[in-house]
Amino acid sequence: MDLEEALQVVxxxxxxxxxxxxxxxxxxxxxxxxxxxxxxxxCQSMLIVLVGSTPEYRIEPQDVVPSSQQELxxxxxxxxxxxxxxxxxxxxxxxxxxxxxxxxxxxxxxLVGNIVFGPLSDRIxxxxxxxxxxxxxxxxxxVTAFAPSYEVFAVSRLxxxxxxGGIGLVxxxxxxxxxxxxxxxxxxxxxxxxxxxxxxxxxxxxxxxRPWRTLAIVANSSGILFFLMSVTLPESPRWLYSQGQTEQAxxxxxxxxxRNGNAxxxxxxxxxxx
Numbered sequence: 113m114d115l116e117e118a119l120q121v122v123x124x125x126x127x128x129x130x131x132x133x134x135x136x137x138x139x140x141x142x143x144x145x146x147x148x149x150x151x152x153x154x155c156q157s158m159l160i161v162l163v164g165s166t167p168e169y170r171i172e173p174q175d176v177v178p179s180s181q182q183e184l185x186x187x188x189x190x191x192x193x194x195x196x197x198x199x200x201x202x203x204x205x206x207x208x209x210x211x212x213x214x215x216x217x218x219x220x221x222x223l224v225g226n227i228v229f230g231p232l233s234d235r236i237x238x239x240x241x242x243x244x245x246x247x248x249x250x251x252x253x254x255v256t257a258f259a260p261s262y263e264v265f266a267v268s269r270l271x272x273x274x275x276x277g278g279i280g281l282v283x284x285x286x287x288x289x290x291x292x293x294x295x296x297x298x299x300x301x302x303x304x305x306x307x308x309x310x311x312x313x314x315x316x317x318x319x320x321x322r323p324w325r326t327l328a329i330v331a332n333s334s335g336i337l338f339f340l341m342s343v344t345l346p347e348s349p350r351w352l353y354s355q356g357q358t359e360q361a362x363x364x365x366x367x368x369x370x371r372n373g374n375a376x377x378x379x380x381x382x383x384x385x386x
Contacts, residue, residue: 115353115361116293118381122365125295126372132345133287133299152338154310155317155331156253156276160218160269162314163324164211167192169204195323201262214266221273222280229278233285239347242282246339249275253332257325289348290368358383 123129168191171184190199197203203210225245233241252271259265287299314331321327346368352361358381365379 115350115381118362118365118379119292119349122369122379123372123374125291125298126368126374128368128371129291129295132290133302151306151310151313152335153276153280154307155314155334156249156272157218157222158311158314159256159328159331160211160215162318163196163328164198164203164214165194165196166198166204166208166211167194167196193322197262197265197324200324203262210262210266214262214269217266217270218273218276221270221275222277225274225277225279226281228274230281232278233282233351237347238282238286238289238351239345242279242286242345243339243342245275245279245282246335246342249279250332250335250339253328253335257328257332286345286348289350353381 169188170191171187172189173187184205185202188202188204197214198208198211201207201210229241229245249272252268252275255268256265256272259268284300284303287303288296291299317331318327321330346364347360349361349364349368352358352364362379362381365381369379
């Protein structure tokens, strides 16, 4: 049988695929394995909106024109009780552009990640690229939370964006390649919906957690859970089959069938020659 026929035998969208898709989707939110991933990604994408909040401030005396950043620190007082990178590193006046710059660096990394990770996953496999990217996104996310200076913070946002864009693409592909074709529209829609839900959840999180470093730690820590959940995910059977690794693809399909409660004893794919 070909791969699509095999998935119908295994279960095109059985209990195992539902759990796997839930994990990937939640990671991108930030509800089983695939949905979790999207929620996490949304939190990382929107982080700068809250940690870069600029409160009201005044410069005293009002007629003073600070000639340096050190002098600015001496004359500025913030009138709102907001803890952000703006209040910690005094990113106001001539330094205000740095808040937008950090956000732009994240999305620049997102662009590069999409370009690089796609071909890389085609070459070496979906699973290793996805797991490696998620691992380093969590690491760089903690660098963001504990950054000793704005420069370190900005570079960490670039690297988080790089990983975020890459694993977002690969995670989406995995949600499609684990299930039968008739479920592609549904899993693709779930991925987008989960990302939007993640943005809403992050807004609520920011309401209750005001210190920016604590918010960054909490938003990033869910990535550890998603990584541990994702470790159990198998390689894409479609990618294995496309690479001529027919026996490995059959093993993955039997693994899925077993967890779907469908004990398939004889499952043989057509051998693909390249």
